[in-house]
Structure formats: C-alpha cells, structure tokens
Amino acid sequence: MAPAIGTLDEGFPTDVEDRATNACNATADAARELTRARTVSAYYPKSPAAWATGERTADCWIAAERGSLPAVRSNAR
Numbered sequence: 001m002a003p004a005i006g007t008l009d010e011g012f013p014t015d016v017e018d019r020a021t022n023a024c025n026a027t028a029d030a031a032r033e034l035t036r037a038r039t040v041s042a043y044y045p046k047s048p049a050a051w052a053t054g055e056r057t058a059d060c061w062i063a064a065e066r067g068s069l070p071a072v073r074s075n076a077r
Contacts, residue, residue, distance in 0.1 A: 002057035003027050005044060012048040020044035024060035037065045 003023035006013060013019060020042035028034040044058040045051045 002059050004056055005058050006051070006056040008054060008056065012045075012051040016044060016046070016051075017042075020058035023058050027060055028062055033062050039063050039065075 003026070005016065005019040005023050021040075024040045024042040025034060028038075028040045034040060039062070041061045041063070042058045043061070045053070045055045
C-alpha cells in the first residue's frame, strides 16, 4: 500500500518522516496487520529533489519477527 503523504502543490515538508510513518502504521492497522510481533517500515521521498519529482506516497513494508505473514492478494486484473 502506498498512502499519500502530501499534495502536489505543497513544498517539501519538514515532517515528511512523521507523515510517512504515521500513514504506514495507520494503513497496517486498518488492514489488521499491525501487531506486537510485526514492524512497519516506511520508504518515502527523503529530499526536496525527490519531492520535486511529484512523488507524494510512502511505500510500506511489514516484517514479522518470526513465522510468516499472510499472503497478499493482488487487486490487479
């Protein structure tokens, strides 16, 4: 899931890391994937130059301490 963390008309935000982390945690929680045994990492545009490309989403990765994660279903047709 890649939640939006900004709009196209705003400049590079000073709180981009907080926005990405909060968005990824909220997305994982809504999908019921956020548990004590799992961690969520957010990857996002980390510089004004990257932000200037128009990228306004965070890529979210969920990792399990042990065991496996449930299969992810694709919405692609």
